[in-house]
Amino acid sequence: MMAFTHIAAGSASALLAADWLNAPAPQTLLMLGGGVLGSMLPDIDHPGSAFGRRVLPISMMLSAVFGHRGITHSLLAVVGMSALAWYSLHHLAWHPGYSVPFVVGIAVGYLSHLAGDWMTNSGVPLLWPSKRRFVAPLRLFTGDFREYLLAFVMYGWVIVHGMRTAGR
Ligand SMILES: [Zn+2]
Numbered sequence: 646m647m648a649f650t651h652i653a654a655g656s657a658s659a660l661l662a663a664d665w666l667n668a669p670a671p672q673t674l675l676m677l678g679g680g681v682l683g684s685m686l687p688d689i690d691h692p693g694s695a696f697g698r699r700v701l702p703i704s705m706m707l708s709a710v711f712g713h714r715g716i717t718h719s720l721l722a723v724v725g726m727s728a729l730a731w732y733s734l735h736h737l738a739w740h741p742g743y744s745v746p747f748v749v750g751i752a753v754g755y756l757s758h759l760a761g762d763w764m765t766n767s768g769v770p771l772l773w774p775s776k777r778r779f780v781a782p783l784r785l786f787t788g789d790f791r792e793y794l795l796a797f798v799m800y801g802w803v804i805v806h807g808m809r810t811a812g813r
Contacts, residue, residue, distance in 0.1 A: 672743075684758050690708050
């Protein structure tokens with residue numbers, strides 16, 4: 646799945662979660678930011694990915710040790726990364742009123758990435774270290790025009806819905 650689509654799905658999921666939690670506008674924005682970040686994090690194990698290129702040494706090491714779509718594409722990583730983010734923000738003395746929505750956004754964005762890759766042909770090792778790869782019966786994200794179409798629909802929804810939240 647392309648970074649473009651992952652970001653679309655991450656921001657849409659974060660907005661949905663913010664809505665569901667009845668989050669006020671500033672917290673919605675923080676969740677959205679976390680969602681975008683979380684949606685890119687799993688591909689940190691891919692030196693060629695949008696995010697991996699920015700942290701090349703880490704990304705090369707991860708891909709050498711675990712391979713692409715290894716540990717970073719597991720439920721263990723969702724918990725680990727959220728805990729790491731929470732710990733870092735705590736140390737930066739972020740108020741929980743801001744750090745909680747941001748970390749929830751990261752977790753939601755991260756999960757949306759795993760869900761997205763689940764709907765591709767290669768699937769994801771959700772229960773890593775088990776090597777079993779989970780593949781959705783419905784493969785939506787195939788890297789062709791359908792994926793672009795879905796991504797555009799999600800971006801459209803995020804913009805319309807985001808503006809409505811901002812005006813609340
Ligand atoms: Zn991925």
